[in-house]
Amino acid sequence: MATEGGTRRLAAVDDAAAALGLHVGQKAADAAALVPDLVTADHDPEGDRAALEILCDWCVRFSPAVALDGLDGLLLDVEGVSHLWGGEAAMLDDLLDRLARWGAPARGAIADTPGAAWALARYAPDRTIAPPGGQAPLLAPLPVAALRLDEAAQAQLPRLGLFQVSQLLALPRAQLAKRFGLGAVMRIDQALGAAREALAFRRPATPWFDRLAFFEPISALSDLERVTGDICALLCARLEAEGQGARRFELVFHRLDGKDQPVRAGLSRPGRDAVRIAKLLKPKLDTVDPGFGIEIVTLWAADVEPLSVAQRSLDADGGISLEEGLAPLVDRLINRLGEDRVWRADPYQSHVPERSVRRAAPLDPAPETGWDPDRPRPSRLLRRPEAIEVLAKLPDDPPVQFRWRGKSRRVRLAEGPERIGQEWWRKAFDEVGPGKVRDYYRVEDEAGERFWIFRAGLYADGEKVPKWWLHGLFG
Numbered sequence: 402m403a404t405e406g407g408t409r410r411l412a413a414v415d416d417a418a419a420a421l422g423l424h425v426g427q428k429a430a431d432a433a434a435l436v437p438d439l440v441t442a443d444h445d446p447e448g449d450r451a452a453l454e455i456l457c458d459w460c461v462r463f464s465p466a467v468a469l470d471g472l473d474g475l476l477l478d479v480e481g482v483s484h485l486w487g488g489e490a491a492m493l494d495d496l497l498d499r500l501a502r503w504g505a506p507a508r509g510a511i512a513d514t515p516g517a518a519w520a521l522a523r524y525a526p527d528r529t530i531a532p533p534g535g536q537a538p539l540l541a542p543l544p545v546a547a548l549r550l551d552e553a554a555q556a557q558l559p560r561l562g563l564f565q566v567s568q569l570l571a572l573p574r575a576q577l578a579k580r581f582g583l584g585a586v587m588r589i590d591q592a593l594g595a596a597r598e599a600l601a602f603r604r605p606a607t608p609w610f611d612r613l614a615f616f617e618p619i620s621a622l623s624d625l626e627r628v629t630g631d632i633c634a635l636l637c638a639r640l641e642a643e644g645q646g647a648r649r650f651e652l653v654f655h656r657l658d659g660k661d662q663p664v665r666a667g668l669s670r671p672g673r674d675a676v677r678i679a680k681l682l683k684p685k686l687d688t689v690d691p692g693f694g695i696e697i698v699t700l701w702a703a704d705v706e707p708l709s710v711a712q713r714s715l716d717a718d719g720g721i722s723l724e725e726g727l728a729p730l731v732d733r734l735i736n737r738l739g740e741d742r743v744w745r746a747d748p749y750q751s752h753v754p755e756r757s758v759r760r761a762a763p764l765d766p767a768p769e770t771g772w773d774p775d776r777p778r779p780s781r782l783l784r785r786p787e788a789i790e791v792l793a794k795l796p797d798d799p800p801v802q803f804r805w806r807g808k809s810r811r812v813r814l815a816e817g818p819e820r821i822g823q824e825w826w827r828k829a830f831d832e833v834g835p836g837k838v839r840d841y842y843r844v845e846d847e848a849g850e851r852f853w854i855f856r857a858g859l860y861a862d863g864e865k866v867p868k869w870w871l872h873g874l875f876g
Contacts, residue, residue: 516592618694646671646708779873
């Protein structure tokens, strides 16, 4: 029940109410007159949306590509996965039967296009399956509302004697577009497969998906570890057969109560070693709550790309490849510490120190350009420059002595200055000037420690006294 313009109306009706003559949009007073003992509830679109999203996530056991369709439908891309159920009919029956057992009756259909599946699910006999390329004959006897036309077209078509899809298909396209707009033609083309339709999937669509169903639910940790290895072997065998590798894997345990328990693992470089991937996933199985039992497990891969056969040795004397040596260590660190905590510093084209370094994946290909050897940079650049107290001759001599973190250091050797100006094109006009110029020095104290310090500003500026900062450490 919803309020529209101060009037209470029916926002949705179930099959029993529809059989009694009630319909969506009907006034509440009229409905109560027809059915005095009518049971109603307030319309909660946000709650409906949240429940549909939960159902969408649950459907990952049937397909990795699931999209929301308004507030009352879901669209699943089942291409390439229906064989896991023994065919499309068995898959559709399993999905709808499960929903019915949980008190969520639904209708379903399978077709080549989202538009045709939408129409058949709502207006054709339940569980209709269109043969490949054969949706047109099934759509022909359906009402024109099955084409998802706009409200104006749906209201105008019956007044012109056009009630069925077959009547629209018989009209010349130019006349149809001129009379009802290009949107009507596009909807027909989408339903018949002549035009593509983009869907917003809840997760990235991928054909790299596998599934294992169990005759009896499992819950023991040893069983979870065993099926993890089994499903990794299935998916990795497909990847190897196609010459592909993946960087991301998501293993989902589907419980009897419909809740999902996901476990994720990532690789530093594309891979398809089932043993290694399972080894990364198994330590995370302690977080899986099996509830009353796990009935299905699914695994899907993302960031899939071509992967050539790995070189087994680095030189003629033999040895281990990068895949066998450093990569497994990096993968363990990434999955234990987090992907954002394991990285490599690569040079970046900028003369400003803070911008001259960027993070890269540890095993990504090395950049083509490196740092300028004539302008050495410290091995450790501080996150933020730290203020220091300096004793130096004016105006441009290097420091003679400086104090950093409470300790005084006397300078033995110094090199510089190296003047670095601000990237003025990134700043407003009033934010640049002599006070932003930096003069960097490489200095070594009496203990042999080397530092990278700079003076911000010029003594000749006259407006502000320059300040000294320590920005990095050598060695």
